[in-house]
Each structure stands twice: as C-alpha cells, then as structure tokens.
Amino acid sequence: MTKRFGFTLAEVLITLGIIGVVAAMTMPTLMNSTQGAQYKAAYKKALSAISQAVTLNVALDEWSFADADDGTYVLKDMFESRMNVVRQETGGANIKDSKGNPYAPTISSAGSAQGVTAADMAIGQNNVTLFFNDGIMFTYDPGAAKNCTRADGADPKICKGFIDVNGVKAPNRVVQCDNKNATETNCEIKNPTDVYPVVFYDQTILPGTIPAKAVLYSK
Numbered sequence: 001m002t003k004r005f006g007f008t009l010a011e012v013l014i015t016l017g018i019i020g021v022v023a024a025m026t027m028p029t030l031m032n033s034t035q036g037a038q039y040k041a042a043y044k045k046a047l048s049a050i051s052q053a054v055t056l057n058v059a060l061d062e063w064s065f066a067d068a069d070d071g072t073y074v075l076k077d078m079f080e081s082r083m084n085v086v087r088q089e090t091g092g093a094n095i096k097d098s099k100g101n102p103y104a105p106t107i108s109s110a111g112s113a114q115g116v117t118a119a120d121m122a123i124g125q126n127n128v129t130l131f132f133n134d135g136i137m138f139t140y141d142p143g144a145a146k147n148c149t150r151a152d153g154a155d156p157k158i159c160k161g162f163i164d165v166n167g168v169k170a171p172n173r174v175v176q177c178d179n180k181n182a183t184e185t186n187c188e189i190k191n192p193t194d195v196y197p198v199v200f201y202d203q204t205i206l207p208g209t210i211p212a213k214a215v216l217y218s219k
Contacts, residue, residue: 036191040215042165043196046136047205047216053082054203064203065148065159075145076128084133092123097168105164105172105195113176114210116197121162121174137164140200148201160208162197169194175211187214 057078058064067073079085089095095103105121107113123129129139140161148159164172174195177187192215197208207213 036193039165039192039194040218042134042136042194043163043192043212043215045134046138046163046165046196047198047207049083049132049136050079050138050200050205051203053079054205056082058203065145065200065205066202068146068148070142070146075140075142076130079130079138083130085130086133087131089129089131091125091127092129093125095123095129095168097172098170103168103172105162105174107174107176113174114182116174116209118174121195121197131167135165135167135169137167138162139164145200150201150204158199158201160197160199162195162208164195166194175209175215177211177214182210184210184213187211189214189218 054064061078063073063078065075068075068078076088080088092103097103103123105118107116107118107121123139124141126141126143127139128142129137131137138161140159145159145161147157149157151158162174171193172195173193174197175189175193178190179186179188182188187210189211196212196215198212199206199208207216
C-alpha cells in the first residue's frame with residue numbers, strides 16, 4: 001500500500017491564518033519605515049537643490065540670499081531662473097491639500113517640535129510658495145526674507161521658511177522628535193514626516209529645528 005504524505009486542509013488554513021496575522025502586524029510598520037526613508041531622501045534632495053540654485057545664481061548673477069530685496073534681487077525670480085518651478089502662489093487661499101481642504105501642516109501632541117507651533121507653519125497671506133517639478137514645495141515670507149545674512153554678520157538676519165517634500169499630499173505633518181524635551185544629542189525620530197522648517201542666509205540653507213537637523217544628519 002502506498003502512503004501519501006502532505007498537509008491537511010485544516011493545517012494549510014491554520015498556517016495561512018498565522019501568516020496573515022503576522023503580516024497584518026508588521027506591514028504598517030514596514031510601510032511607515034519605507035515612507036519615512038522616502039521623506040528623508042526627498043528632504044536632503046530639496047536642501048541640496050536649493051543650495052545648488054543659490055550657488056549657481058551667485059556664479060552667474062552675483063547675488064545670494066544676503067542681497068534679496070523687493071526690487072532688483074527677488075528670491076522668487078532666482079528660483080524660477082535656477083530651478084524647475086511649475087507653480088507659484090501668493091498667500092494660502094489657493095493651496096489645498098489632497099482632500100480639498102486648506103493646506104495646514106500639523107504638529108502631533110506627542111513628542112517635541114522644538115518650539116515650532118502650528119501658527120509658525122501657517123502660510124501667511126504674503127507668503128510666496130513655489131512648487132517644483134519633483135513635487136517639493138517651498139514657502140517663505142518675502143517681506144521678511146530680505147538681506148538674509150549669517151548670525152555674525154554686520155547686519156545679522158537669518159530668514160525662515162519651510163519645505164514640504166511631497167507638496168500638498170498627506171500627511172502634511174511637521175517633523176518632530178518622538179521624545180519630549182529632546183536635545184540635539186538625544187532627538188529620536190523613528191519615522192520622518194514630510195514638513196521641515198528651514199533657515200537660510202548668504203548662500204546657505206539649513207534645517208530650522210532640532211528634529212529637522214536630526215533627520216538630515218542621521219545615517
């Protein structure tokens with residue numbers, strides 16, 4: 001008599017059920033981690049692209065953030081000349097999220113955003129917001145972004161703005177440390193988000209908060 005070896009239907013169903021439970025538990029974490037890595041890469045790319053645009057502008061037209069004004073040296077003109085700007089908005093009235101609601105980056109109640117509030121991240125009526133062809137969005141107040149020089153300059157002024165690495169798409173959440181009262185040495189960020197405060201001056205653009213620095217300089 002020939003014996004046949006194999007699995008019963010019940011054994012197969014139990015195995016598939018176990019695999020399904022494990023997948024349901026691990027997939028969200030895996031997806032968040034993958035998405036966080038994409039945000040991190042896009043953030044580094046955005047800082048590099050803006051920095052290169054300013055460097056190129058200095059080489060060709062001989063002016064940088066430090067020379068910006070309302071007439072001769074206008075920042076949005078520099079970005080339009082040196083980067084692939086596909087859309088430009090003044091104020092936030094025409095900037096909607098993927099659900100059609102007014103664009104408004106949020107800050108989680110948990111963790112630490114290092115002094116940045118939702119009000120700080122709002123797009124004011126005078127803000128200029130630029131959308132680049134790779135989906136990155138950069139916004140700043142042109143009224144405040146004049147003569148942006150390093151902190152130890154004769155006319156010290158560091159200007160501010162923020163980058164959303166995937167434009168108006170969700171989650172529209174400001175990057176922050178997972179642990180409250182975090183410092184530059186212990187800020188923990190498991191899954192980076194998509195909105196990053198920045199500061200800029202002279203030919204330089206840098207992270208504007210401790211969490212933004214932690215994402216940029218992490219391995």
